[in-house]
Amino acid sequence: MSPAQTQAQPQGPGHPTGDAPASLVIRGALVVTMDKERRVGYYDVLVGADGRIAGVVEPGTGCTGAETLDARGLVVVPGLVQAHVHLCQTLFRGLAEDRPLLPWLRERIWPLEGAHDPASLGASARLGIAELLLGGTTAVLDMGTVHHSDALFEAAAESGLRYTGGKAMMDSGGGIPASLQETTAASLQESDRLAARWHGAAGGRLRYAYCPRFVLSCSVPLLQSVAERAGRDGHLVHTHASEQLDEIEAVRARFGAPNIAALGALGLARRNACLAHCIWPEPEEIDLLARQGASVVHCPSSNLKLGSGIAPLAEFLKQGVNVALGADGAPGNNRLDAWEEVRLAGLLSKVQAGVDAVSARTVFELATLGGARALGLGEDIGSLEPGKQADLAVVDLGGPHAFGDYGERDVYTRLVYAVRASDVRTVLVGGRVVVRDGRLTTLDVRAVLRDAQDGRAAVLRRAGLAPE
Numbered sequence: 001m002s003p004a005q006t007q008a009q010p011q012g013p014g015h016p017t018g019d020a021p022a023s024l025v026i027r028g029a030l031v032v033t034m035d036k037e038r039r040v041g042y043y044d045v046l047v048g049a050d051g052r053i054a055g056v057v058e059p060g061t062g063c064t065g066a067e068t069l070d071a072r073g074l075v076v077v078p079g080l081v082q083a084h085v086h087l088c089q090t091l092f093r094g095l096a097e098d099r100p101l102l103p104w105l106r107e108r109i110w111p112l113e114g115a116h117d118p119a120s121l122g123a124s125a126r127l128g129i130a131e132l133l134l135g136g137t138t139a140v141l142d143m144g145t146v147h148h149s150d151a152l153f154e155a156a157a158e159s160g161l162r163y164t165g166g167k168a169m170m171d172s173g174g175g176i177p178a179s180l181q182e183t184t185a186a187s188l189q190e191s192d193r194l195a196a197r198w199h200g201a202a203g204g205r206l207r208y209a210y211c212p213r214f215v216l217s218c219s220v221p222l223l224q225s226v227a228e229r230a231g232r233d234g235h236l237v238h239t240h241a242s243e244q245l246d247e248i249e250a251v252r253a254r255f256g257a258p259n260i261a262a263l264g265a266l267g268l269a270r271r272n273a274c275l276a277h278c279i280w281p282e283p284e285e286i287d288l289l290a291r292q293g294a295s296v297v298h299c300p301s302s303n304l305k306l307g308s309g310i311a312p313l314a315e316f317l318k319q320g321v322n323v324a325l326g327a328d329g330a331p332g333n334n335r336l337d338a339w340e341e342v343r344l345a346g347l348l349s350k351v352q353a354g355v356d357a358v359s360a361r362t363v364f365e366l367a368t369l370g371g372a373r374a375l376g377l378g379e380d381i382g383s384l385e386p387g388k389q390a391d392l393a394v395v396d397l398g399g400p401h402a403f404g405d406y407g408e409r410d411v412y413t414r415l416v417y418a419v420r421a422s423d424v425r426t427v428l429v430g431g432r433v434v435v436r437d438g439r440l441t442t443l444d445v446r447a448v449l450r451d452a453q454d455g456r457a458a459v460l461r462r463a464g465l466a467p468e
């Protein structure tokens with residue numbers, strides 16, 4: 001590999017802005033920019049003191065930064081975005097196996113969530129965030145549990161992760177334990193309080209999203225109020241839709257319409273909506289998503305493990321629906337590895353729609369630009385361009401499992417089908433180095449694991465449940 005092999009255009013994709021001198025220069029890497037021209041080449045990435053990308057320039061032509069990160073032989077990609085996770089569930093990995101969705105929720109997940117206190121919830125979030133950052137995920141859309149949600153934002157603030165999320169809203173429906181049941185007024189009041197406290201905190205890195213869990217756990221007045229608030233205040237709406245067939249039948253019995261159509265009628269399938277799963281949409285529901293600009297969050301490993309089905313990715317893309325990826329929660333997949341979701345999204349599309357239906361480059365777009373758009377951050381993250389946040393991952397494709405020739409097409413196929421989370425070396429969020437040479441700089445992993453051990457034991461004890 002040498003600069004002579006570069007796929008770059010003679011001119012770099014961006015130059016220093018001049019008014020934002022670099023504080024860090026990442027030198028010598030193959031850069032997969034995901035910019036409008038999808039340029040791939042050997043560039044220096046200049047990170048400004050404001051945490052944004054000051055330039056992506058020909059090697060050696062940028063200003064000298066205060067710090068240089070030698071990335072020769074490595075690949076720099078935009079930080080991966082996961083638009084559907086449940087950090088509150090990370091402690092529950094392996095505690096809810098071999099059940100379909102509704103019993104999985106009612107018998108295990110909801111009683112466990114209801115047994116959280118702020119300490120165990122914070123431990124769960126830090127465990128999940130450690131895994132996410134070490135694997136190159138720099139931004140998430142999270143769904144919390146009903147109570148103690150400040151602990152999620154505190155963990156995100158401490159760790160450096162770019163976090164959008166909110167408390168789960170559950171004021172109605174069968175099988176909800178008393179520990180999670182809330183009134184409509186209390187659900188809205190607590191959501192509003194959290195939004196006021198956390199939206200825009202940590203220099204804008206933390207944002208609030210209204211999170212009605214799914215239509216079966218919410219009253220119509222609650223869902224209408226969420227649509228009104230989110231429309232008025234510019235917040236995202238984050239919910240689940242059309243995950244399993246018995247769930248959809250229950251929605252149809254209550255609303256006289258399938259799941260996505262029911263959300264659409266309530267004003268919850270607009271541009272600010274992120275709908276996780278969408279495995280079983282009717283054709284007119286795909287049309288609705290495309291027309292109204294809602295995002296689908298494809299969670300292939302969770303969908304496989306819960307036996308839910310395979311979302312029609314190629315059809316969504318053909319119809320112009322924005323699609324992002326997500327790992328869902330740790331008890332449903334069972335890891336928060338964006339590379340696994342990328343790989344599975346590509347593989348499943350081949351079985352479902354043909355081997356050439358969705359290219360590796362398109363799949364990689366879902367994990368970067370698609371996620372950025374879903375989070376309403378398309379102008380800020382998702383690609384490596386001057387002015388955008390310096391959210392990026394430095395990846396080592398030099399292992400035997402990822403060997404290749406670094407051609408442009410080849411780099412996407414290796415990123416999608418060969419790379420694994422342990423290949424990630426260094427990660428930046430907003431210009432801050434949060435992982436350096438495979439080690440977290442913001443969290444002490446030993447303490448994270450120790451707290452997770454204690455938190456998991458405490459949650460099981462309070463829920464009155466045994467491990468499976």
Ligand SMILES: [Zn+2]
Pocket residue numbers: 084085086240276328329
């Ligand atoms: Zn979920």
